[in-house]
Amino acid sequence: MAYSRKVIKKFQDTLNNPVAHNVGRLDPNAKNVGTGMVGAPACGDVMRLQIEVDDDNIITDCKFKTYGCGSAIASSLQMIEMLKGKTLEEAKGIKDREIADLLELPPIKIHCSVLAEDSIKRAIADYESKKT
Amino acid sequence: MKDLKYFDYASTTPVDPRVADKMYECLKLDGNFGNPASRSHEFGWKAEEAVERARMQVASLVNADTREIVWTSGATESDNLAIKGAARFYKDRGNHIITSKIEHKAVLDPCRQLEREGFEVTYLDPNEDGVITLEMLKKHIKDETILVSLMHINNELGSVTDIEEIGNFTRENNIIFHVDAAQSTGKVNIDLSNLNVDLMSFSGHKTYGPKGVGALYVRRKPRVRLEALIHGGGHERGFRSGTLATHQIVGMGEAFKIAQDEMEKDNKLIKKLSDIFYKEISEIEEIFLNGNEKNKVPNITNVSFAYIEGESLIMALQDVAVSSGSACTSASLEPSYVLRALGRPDELAHSSIRFSFGRFTTEEEVRSVAETTKKVVAQLRELSPLWDMFKDGVDLEKVEWIPH
Numbered sequence: 001m002a003y004s005r006k007v008i009k010k011f012q013d014t015l016n017n018p019v020a021h022n023v024g025r026l027d028p029n030a031k032n033v034g035t036g037m038v039g040a041p042a043c044g045d046v047m048r049l050q051i052e053v054d055d056d057n058i059i060t061d062c063k064f065k066t067y068g069c070g071s072a073i074a075s076s077l078q079m080i081e082m083l084k085g086k087t088l089e090e091a092k093g094i095k096d097r098e099i100a101d102l103l104e105l106p107p108i109k110i111h112c113s114v115l116a117e118d119s120i121k122r123a124i125a126d127y128e129s130k131k132t
Numbered sequence: 133m134k135d136l137k138y139f140d141y142a143s144t145t146p147v148d149p150r151v152a153d154k155m156y157e158c159l160k161l162d163g164n165f166g167n168p169a170s171r172s173h174e175f176g177w178k179a180e181e182a183v184e185r186a187r188m189q190v191a192s193l194v195n196a197d198t199r200e201i202v203w204t205s206g207a208t209e210s211d212n213l214a215i216k217g218a219a220r221f222y223k224d225r226g227n228h229i230i231t232s233k234i235e236h237k238a239v240l241d242p243c244r245q246l247e248r249e250g251f252e253v254t255y256l257d258p259n260e261d262g263v264i265t266l267e268m269l270k271k272h273i274k275d276e277t278i279l280v281s282l283m284h285i286n287n288e289l290g291s292v293t294d295i296e297e298i299g300n301f302t303r304e305n306n307i308i309f310h311v312d313a314a315q316s317t318g319k320v321n322i323d324l325s326n327l328n329v330d331l332m333s334f335s336g337h338k339t340y341g342p343k344g345v346g347a348l349y350v351r352r353k354p355r356v357r358l359e360a361l362i363h364g365g366g367h368e369r370g371f372r373s374g375t376l377a378t379h380q381i382v383g384m385g386e387a388f389k390i391a392q393d394e395m396e397k398d399n400k401l402i403k404k405l406s407d408i409f410y411k412e413i414s415e416i417e418e419i420f421l422n423g424n425e426k427n428k429v430p431n432i433t434n435v436s437f438a439y440i441e442g443e444s445l446i447m448a449l450q451d452v453a454v455s456s457g458s459a460c461t462s463a464s465l466e467p468s469y470v471l472r473a474l475g476r477p478d479e480l481a482h483s484s485i486r487f488s489f490g491r492f493t494t495e496e497e498v499r500s501v502a503e504t505t506k507k508v509v510a511q512l513r514e515l516s517p518l519w520d521m522f523k524d525g526v527d528l529e530k531v532e533w534i535p536h
Binding site for chain 1: 439440441443444447448450458460467477478479482508511512514515516517518519520528533534535536
């Protein structure tokens with residue numbers, strides 16, 4: 001698979017320094033944490049995103065873990081970089097297309113960015129369900 | 133390419149330098165460039181002599197008669213000629229063909245083509261080791277069965293099918309038996325004078341010869357007949373027309389001669405390296421050998437690393453050239469059909485890596501790649517939510533996944 005330099009760099013950075021690149025997990029039961037996990041092992045990718053949100057609805061921290069190909073891992077990191085400091089409303093506006101364009105994903109890998117958008121939506125929905 | 137370690141010998145091998153030298157002698161004006169079919173001058177005679185020497189070298193490795201070797205462009209063409217050629221020639225005897233689900237596409241696709249032509253094809257399921265047994269075959273034999281096509285050594289797993297036992301049965305039942313032996317030459321002994329195999333495909337480039345050349349063994353006693361696929365001059369006794377590529381053929385001949393002379397030495401080295409490699413990587417938790425240790429060639433080691441995906445592992449192993457059964461490394465986004473046919477869950481196919489060793493692999497390389505593999509598997513598991521869940525004791529079978 002011919003990837004862009006951006007994908008390769010993001011993948012290598014994550015691999016070599018996971019802590020600095022938000023790999024990890026937050027307490028899924030905490031009231032201010034939302035968890036979104038999408039994908040399936042049989043399909044070859046599973047992405048888990050967790051966001052920590054403050055009282056002003058700003059995303060103050062996020063962690064991820066991803067099982068999948070190089071572009072799924074790079075898409076996760078791209079997503080994390082886009083999420084940091086955003087409000088929930090802004091985060092809801094992140095589109096898979098943006099992630100794919102930023103990483104120059106080959107067409108056959110677009111589903112990786114779709115997975116990222118999906119995990120954002122689910123993490124936010126999980127957080128919001130705890131508030132109500 | 134200097135620091136890149138080549139662990140993909142089952143995909144192709146580099147040409148042995150001794151082979152390259154012989155090939156080079158057959159190209160230029162001052163070399164053996166003639167057309168082997170030219171009967172009127174010395175250039176042709178010399179080229180023919182070289183082609184016939186190579187034919188003898190190939191025949192000798194598998195203990196066949198030189199008249200039983202037909203040059204082709206590679207094992208894919210040999211498979212096509214054997215399967216379509218035999219089925220079409222013997223179609224009056226019956227229309228049923230048996231093959232297996234773990235064959236190479238060079239066998240499966242010609243079988244699909246024959247289905248479109250009205251033949252009926254049975255695709256056998258292998259056992260969990262990737263082997264087809266005589267018992268499996270017997271269950272599907274019919275009066276109309278004219279051809280059985282099975283591979284000797286599986287290219288993804290290295291598993292070995294017992295072609296002797298199956299050949300005895302097909303011979304008794306007057307069924308043509310074709311064997312794809314692209315992965316076998318130089319790895320295991322093949323004695324066609326004692327095997328009841330009717331057609332056997334060979335490849336040049338899997339055994340340190342050049343790409344673009346192969347051969348098909350066509351048995352003389354009892355005689356096997358084929359309908360040719362390529363017409364135009366009646367070369368190769370009508371089985372395969374087209375000017376013979378002297379340099380390619382000479383290369384394949386020399387490569388097979390070296391294989392015959394050095395098989396024991398090569399295999400001893402490769403077995404040693406394979407044992408070192410597997411012992412090293414066995415220290416990794418939750419890995420699974422695809423295929424059975426007791427019934428496979430040592431040059432192929434196919435391993436699934438649970439909870440990580442094969443393509444990301446290949447990317448992480450950046451200085452190592454290997455293959456994966458992962459969907460992400462295939463154009464179709466489907467995981468390896470061979471691993472799926474073993475009945476393994478899809479996630480283990482996604483996690484599989486094939487390491488294959490060869491004549492030029494060194495112990496230093498093997499140890500270094502084993503070390504790197506251990507390191508990057510740990511790194512990727514650190515990134516894997518599945519590894520987290522496994523370590524927390526979550527049963528992944530019971531999780532409600534959200535496939536997309």
